[in-house]
Amino acid sequence: MILTQEFQDELHRPQFPYKFKIKTVGCPVDCNAAIARADLSIIGTWKGPIAIDQDKVREYAKKGMNIQEEIVNFCPGKCITWDGNNLSINNSDCLRCMHxxxxxxxxxxxTPPFGATLLIGAKAPFVIGATLSWVIVPFMEMKPPYEEIKNLIRNMWDWWNEYGKNRERIGELIIRRGMREFLEVCGLEPTPEMVREPRNDPFWFWKEEDLEKKPWEEFLK
Incomplete structure (x- = not known):
């Protein structure tokens, strides 16, 4: 509601090269498929440890749930263990998938702190099918008046308006001009969570100021 009120002029009088959809979901289960259908996906998440009520876990086991098969083996972070009586979670390896x-x-x-993960670049065209978005902000605390996310959205819109072609979504512009430029415009620091896929070409591009830092000297130490 707050984002809708903030950007209502842009919603009613769009000046963008093409569509820009914002979808918000409360948790990583993503019931409305925001990561497949929104240019900007806001996914509710948390950073605290997962609180465990061992008695209730044992109740599930007594009712017939196979904790090892249905919970432990399905954990993508491989951070859960079950000894038949107690459940343990290594929260440092937790991917917060909510399974x-x-x-x-x-x-x-x-448990707190609560916030959101921001993803960019999804669309669902009929011809080639859905393109999933990728992470640009692993965690952002969502506290009123939400100036951080408002400023981020305006920065990406300014860049998109400047360089976007007609009917080009922002995710396509990022692919065309590069994630590095997008991050610089938005004032975001690169993090491992932003890696969409391993590098598929042998080229590495340096800017002039990067060459002055001589990063290879640090590598050779």
Whole structure:
């Protein structure tokens, strides 16, 4: 609601090269498929450890749930262990996918700080199918008046308006001009979570100021 009110002029009188959809979901389960259908996906998440109610976990086991098969083996971060009586989670390896929390409802729950992961670049054309978005901000605390995300959106819009071609979505512009330029315009620092896929070409491009830093000297130490 706050973002809608903030950007209502842009929504009613769009000046962009093409569509820009913002979708918000409360957790990584992503029930409305924001990561496949939105130019900017706002996915609710958390940074605290997962709180465990061991008694409720045991109740699930007594009712017939195979904790090892249905919870531990399905964890993408391989951070959960079950000894038959107690469930343990290595929160430093947790990917916050919500699978264990949704399956063990009431036994597990996230803890503060709460915020959101921001992803960019999805679209769902009929011809080639959905293109999934990728992470640009792993975690942003969402506190009123939400100036951080408002400024980020305006920065990316300014860049898109400047360089976007007719009917070119912002994700396509990022692919065409490069993620590095996008991050510089938005004032974002690169992080491992932003890697969409391993490099598929042998070329590495340096800017002039990068050459002055002589990064290879640090590598050779």
């Amino acid at each position: 264990c929390i949704t399956r063990l409802k009431g036994a597990l729950k996230p």
